[in-house]
Amino acid sequence: MPAATxxxxxxxxxxxxxxxxxxxxxxxxxVRAVDEVTLDIREGEIFGVIGQxxxxxxxxxxxxxxxERTTGGDVVVDGVAxxxxxxxxxxxxxxxxxxxxxxxxxxxxxxxxxNVAYPLEVAGWSRSRREARVAELLDFVGLAEKAGVHxxxxxxxxxxxxxxxxALATNPRILLADEATSALDPxxxxxxxxxxxxxxxxxxxxxxxxTHEMDVVRSICHRVAVMDRGRVVEVGEAYQxxxxxxxxxxxxxxxxxLRDRPSPEVLERLRARxxxxxxxxxxxEVAGSSAVLTRTLREHGVDGTVVFGGITEVAERPYxxxxxxxxxxxxxxxxxxxALRAVTWVDDHGRAAx
Amino acid sequence: MSWDQLTPLLWQAAGxxxxxVLITLLVGGFLGLALGLGLYLTRPGNLLGNRFVFAVLxxxxxxxxxxxxxxxxxxxxxxxxxxIGSTIGIEAFTFAMCFMATFxxxxxxxQNLVSIDPGVVEAARAMxxxxxxxxxxxxxxxxxxxxxxxxxxxxxxxxxxxxIGGYLGAGGLGDFAIVQGYRQYDxxxxxxxxxxxxxxxxxxxxxxxxxxRRALRR
Numbered sequence: 001m002p003a004a005t006x007x008x009x010x011x012x013x014x015x016x017x018x019x020x021x022x023x024x025x026x027x028x029x030x031v032r033a034v035d036e037v038t039l040d041i042r043e044g045e046i047f048g049v050i051g052q053x054x055x056x057x058x059x060x061x062x063x064x065x066x067x068e069r070t071t072g073g074d075v076v077v078d079g080v081a082x083x084x085x086x087x088x089x090x091x092x093x094x095x096x097x098x099x100x101x102x103x104x105x106x107x108x109x110x111x112x113x114x115n116v117a118y119p120l121e122v123a124g125w126s127r128s129r130r131e132a133r134v135a136e137l138l139d140f141v142g143l144a145e146k147a148g149v150h151x152x153x154x155x156x157x158x159x160x161x162x163x164x165x166x167a168l169a170t171n172p173r174i175l176l177a178d179e180a181t182s183a184l185d186p187x188x189x190x191x192x193x194x195x196x197x198x199x200x201x202x203x204x205x206x207x208x209x210x211t212h213e214m215d216v217v218r219s220i221c222h223r224v225a226v227m228d229r230g231r232v233v234e235v236g237e238a239y240q241x242x243x244x245x246x247x248x249x250x251x252x253x254x255x256x257x258l259r260d261r262p263s264p265e266v267l268e269r270l271r272a273r274x275x276x277x278x279x280x281x282x283x284x285e286v287a288g289s290s291a292v293l294t295r296t297l298r299e300h301g302v303d304g305t306v307v308f309g310g311i312t313e314v315a316e317r318p319y320x321x322x323x324x325x326x327x328x329x330x331x332x333x334x335x336x337x338x339a340l341r342a343v344t345w346v347d348d349h350g351r352a353a354x
Numbered sequence: 355m356s357w358d359q360l361t362p363l364l365w366q367a368a369g370x371x372x373x374x375v376l377i378t379l380l381v382g383g384f385l386g387l388a389l390g391l392g393l394y395l396t397r398p399g400n401l402l403g404n405r406f407v408f409a410v411l412x413x414x415x416x417x418x419x420x421x422x423x424x425x426x427x428x429x430x431x432x433x434x435x436x437x438i439g440s441t442i443g444i445e446a447f448t449f450a451m452c453f454m455a456t457f458x459x460x461x462x463x464x465q466n467l468v469s470i471d472p473g474v475v476e477a478a479r480a481m482x483x484x485x486x487x488x489x490x491x492x493x494x495x496x497x498x499x500x501x502x503x504x505x506x507x508x509x510x511x512x513x514x515x516x517x518i519g520g521y522l523g524a525g526g527l528g529d530f531a532i533v534q535g536y537r538q539y540d541x542x543x544x545x546x547x548x549x550x551x552x553x554x555x556x557x558x559x560x561x562x563x564x565x566x567r568r569a570l571r572r
Binding site: 065067088091092093094095097099101103105106107108109110118119121122123166170 | 471473474476477478479480481482483484487491492495496498569
């Protein structure tokens with residue numbers, strides 16, 4: 001289903017060899033924050049940009065609404081090349097792109113309603129239309145009763161929901177979320193991610209999510225780009241990138257999201273406890289679920305005990321692995337492993353040398 | 355002199371002080387706000403970042419501000435004559451006060467604006483707001499409470515400056531205290547003027563605090 005929304009639609013943001021170099025001054029050397037990035041973000045998808053801090057992802061997303069200007073290459077948003085526009089002509093482009101921030105960046109001097117109304121004032125909406133729109137937006141994010149409150153009186157999650165309402169005010173087609181959940185606790189993070197998902201599904205808004213948390217990508221992104229030192233080192237379907245990472249940085253991120261593979265130390269302890277044949281079996285969409293594993297073992301008359309592992313969802317598809325102790329006739333165990341290999345990957349740890 | 359004779363003179367001095375201080379607060383407050391915004395906006399990396407303009411404004415403020423006011427009065431003489439037509443009198447003196455107040459307030463304004471979270475400014479830019487709109491709807495409202503307190507501080511500074519008005523024949527409360535008190539060995543007169551000035555300062559500070567607190571109530 002993520003593939004269906006993404007693949008058919010055209011590109012809404014296109015990076016064409018885009019670079020951003022901050023010039024060095026005095027003793028500081030120049031910084032290539034974004035280094036010749038070529039990338040397509042498709043209309044209607046949730047696109048994730050993941051990388052460690054300093055990888056250039058915040059700069060990359062700011063090239064989309066030209067808060068930072070490219071120093072090389074170009075960025076095309078909705079058919080408009082930004083490089084050719086001057087500051088005054090960029091303003092309407094920016095007004096058509098919503099943005100939410102890690103630190104929310106709400107105006108402390110305005111109420112919740114006043115904050116949400118701000119972009120509408122910039123866009124020149126009449127007072128009556130503004131009031132109607134603000135009410136509608138606060139209703140959408142579930143903060144209708146907080147309209148007259150100042151941001152200081154809100155929790156982090158509520159502030160971010162105001163931030164999202166504000167970003168959606170002028171009906172943008174693109175929403176940029178710069179570490180939108182990084183300042184929030186896990187439960188609030190889930191609320192905000194659900195809200196971003198609703199924005200994408202119900203309003204058809206293309207969402208670009210910047211994050212250093214694989215969990216964010218795992219739970220809502222259709223496609224993902226992995227950044228390292230200004231470059232995009234890997235890009236593709238979130239599921240693909242997750243299940244077959246090709247770059248070290250990606251592998252490291254994947255490992256943080258699901259600790260399902262036993263480390264050598266864990267394996268050693270498992271061996272001490274279990275005398276049978278130990279294998280790690282991949283669980284993914286192809287293997288269906290652990291049901292395939294159970295059925296295969298039953299067919300071969302082998303007993304299987306799950307001793308380690310984990311299964312989660314990536315882009316709403318199952319993903320993970322199970323480490324199983326197999327007990328039975330050695331020939332039958334061998335045959336079961338061969339049968340499993342036909343549907344998924346299997347790491348054979350053998351049995352304890354007793 | 356008896357208080358019967360002194361009282362009308364005291365009223366006149368108070369009127370002169372009121373004239374000098376109010377004009378200076380108005381003109382210096384407005385120009386200082388503009389200059390302070392200019393300093394903030396042109397600082398490299400800010401909205402209208404311009405290394406050259408910032409350096410010029412910054413240097414001007416740094417040169418003018420530390421000059422003792424009584425020396426500044428003399429140094430400004432040629433410009434005062436060119437603009438006002440005379441280097442003495444209440445108009446000439448008020449002109450010099452406006453000048454100094456502008457530079458003093460500019461630095462106060464800039465310092466208060468620097469404390470605003472740059473993220474809020476970035477958010478406004480991301481929504482397509484122009485620099486002028488950002489000044490009007492983000493910078494000034496977000497820094498309103500400290501700006502009010504800065505303006506109160508400016509009032510005390512301006513009242514202080516006005517005390518040497520006698521030096522250019524501008525009169526005022528300070529001049530009254532010196533001429534009718536100090537030079538007549540009449541310490542009571544001096545003390546009365548001091549008490550009046552302290553009361554004015556207290557009242558204005560009290561008002562400034564209330565307004566700032568109201569601006570902060572969010």
